[in-house]
Amino acid sequence: MGEQRRRYEVLPGNHGSRIKVNIRGEDILHIPRLNRGTAFTTEERKRLGLVGLLPSGVTPIDAQVHRAYQQFLEARAPMAKFRRLASLRDRNTVLFFRLLSEHIEEMMPIVYTPTIGIAIEQFSRQLTRVEGVFLSIDTPEDIEEALLAKGRHADDIDIIIVTDSEGILGIGDQGVGGIQICLGKKSLYTAAGGVDPNRMISVCLDVGTNNLGLLNDDLYPGVRHARVRGKAYDDFVDAFVTAAQKVFPHAMIHWEDFGAANAHKILDRYRDEVCTFNDDVQGTAAVVGAAATAAVRAKGERLRDQRVVVYGAGTAGIGIADLLREVMAGEGLDPDEATDRFWCLNSRGLITDASANVRDFQEPYARDSLEVADWEVDNQRRISLAEVVSHIKPTILIGTSGQPGTFSEKIVREMAAHVDQPIIMPLSNPTPLVEATPADILEWTDGRALIATGSPFDPVPRGDVEFEIAQANNALVFPGIGLGVAACRARRVTDKMIVAAAEAVASMVQMSTPGTPLLPRINDLRRVSATVAIAVAQAAAEEGVADVVLKDPVQDVFDRMWQPVYPEFILDD
C-alpha cells in the first residue's frame, strides 16, 4: 500500500491523538498531520530527529493559535485570508483545525461560502498544491489506481466527498476548480463534526466543462473538452462508485454540487444500493426542514397547514419540498394532500402539467393547469412568482434559484399583507446571489418575517430588537450526518435518518425572545453536529441499516470525534 500509510499510522481511540511513526527528521515536518512546527518540545525533537531543524524556542499551541490568528487578521481581503488558512491547513493539520474551531463563526465564511466561491472561480490562476483525487473521464481505467494512490487501506476512509462541478453553489460549471468545494466541506466535517481529517478524501470527477472561459484559458488544468453527457457519463459515475466501494467499502459517498439533471438521478440510482448522501438534496432539506419546523412551532402552528412556494425547483428546492412533504405526511396528511401544499417554480415559471421540459423529480409537484388557467402570464408565457404569491398567499417562501434580488419589495409586501409572520428563506449562495437581503425583508415586513439565509448575514437592528439571522446552510447538518453514519457504520442513508437530523436541529432552537434565530448559531456547530450524529445513528438502528449499535450513543459519538490536539508519537523501530 501507499507510502503515507507506512510512514505513520493513526491508532484507534483517544480522539485520533496517538500516532505510530516510523520516519524521523525532516519528513515529519512535511506531513501536516504530524507537523507541529515550533511546538515540538526539546525532548520530542531529540526522539524524532528534529534537532536543529527548528528555531530552538518551544511555542505552546495556544501561542501558535494566537500567532496564526494575528496573521489571519493581517490579511485584509477575504481571498488573502483564504490563502493564509489554506496554507496553514497544508502545513499543520492540528493547528489549522484548532484555529478554525476557536474562530468558526469568523472563519467559516472564508473556508466556505461565500469566499470559497471566489477561490473556485480563481482556481486556475491561484493553483497551488491541491489535496484531492482527480478522475478523468478520458481515462476511466485509472479510477481504482487513483483512489489507491492516497495510500489508504480499505478501512481507513469514512467519507468520500465527490463533485463533478457542474452546479457549484449558484455559480454553475466550474470545471476542476470544484475540488475546492469538496475541501471546504471536508474542513467542516472535521471542525464541526469531528470527523478525523485523515478519514476522508475529496474527489473531482473531471468530465469536461461547458464553461467557455475555462476552455479558452491556457491555465485551466482540467480536461479540455465539453462536458460528456449520456451513457458515457453514467458509465463513468458507475465506474467510480464501483471502484470506491471496492477500495473503501465502508465509506459514505457524499455527492456535492452536481447539475440539476444528474443530482437527483444519481441519488435515486444508488441510494438503495450503497451508503450515499446528496448534500444539496438531503442536507439542505434537513436544515430547511429544521428551520421551517422551528418557525411554525414558534407561531403555534404545524407544517401540514402551510402553503409553501419553492422558487428554484432544482436540486435543492425539490429536495426541500420532498422532505417537508414527508414531515407533513407524518403530521397526518395523505401524500396527495401533502403534495398539494407546494407551488414550485423554475426558470419557466410555475411548474404545471402543461409546462415543457419538466424533470422527473419535479413532476410530482406540477400543478393542474386548469387550476391556474385564468392566472396571468408574463410576456414569456410564464406564471411568475408575483402571480403565484398573489393567488396562493404563501406562508413559506423558499429561494433556491441562484437569482439575486428576485424576492422583490412588491412580492414580499404582498406576501406579508396576508400572513402575520411570513417565513422567508432566500437560500442561494454565495452571498451576492441571495434572493433578498434580511435587512430588506425585515424592512418590507415591519420586522414580522421569520428569516433564514444560505450564506451568513450580520444581525439587523430594528428599534429595540436586534434580529439575528439564521444560516440555513447544509453545513449545520452534513457534518453530523457523516459522523453518525460513521459511528454506527450505516450501510444506507435513509429518509428517516434525514428527518431525524432535521428534528434534532429543530429541537435545539429556543425562540423565546424576539430576534432570536430560527436555527442554532454557527458557534454551536460542534454540539449541533454531535446531536445530529446521535439522532442519525439511532434512526439508522431503527431502520435496520446500522452495523454497529451504539450502546451509549453520547459517549460513543463523543469518543469518535477527533480533537485538534497534538498527538502523542509512538515510535516504530
Ligand SMILES: NC(=O)C1=CN([C@@H]2O[C@H](COP(=O)(O)OP(=O)(O)OC[C@H]3O[C@@H](n4cnc5c(N)ncnc54)[C@H](O)[C@@H]3O)[C@@H](O)[C@H]2O)C=CC1
Ligand atoms: N443554503 C444551502 O444550504 C444551499 C443553498 N443552495 C443554493 O441554491 C441555489 C440553487 O442550487 P441547486 O438547487 O443546486 O441548483 P439547480 O441548478 O439544481 O436549481 C436551480 C433551479 O432554479 C431555477 N431557476 C433558475 N432561474 C430561475 C428563475 N429566474 N426563476 C425561477 N427559477 C429559476 C432553475 O430552473 C432550477 O430549477 C444555489 O444558489 C445554491 O447555492 C443549494 C444547496 C444548499
Ligand SMILES: CC(=O)C(=O)O
Ligand atoms: C451550501 C451548498 O451546498 C450550496 O450552496 O451548494
Ligand SMILES: [Mg+2]
Ligand atoms: Mg452544494
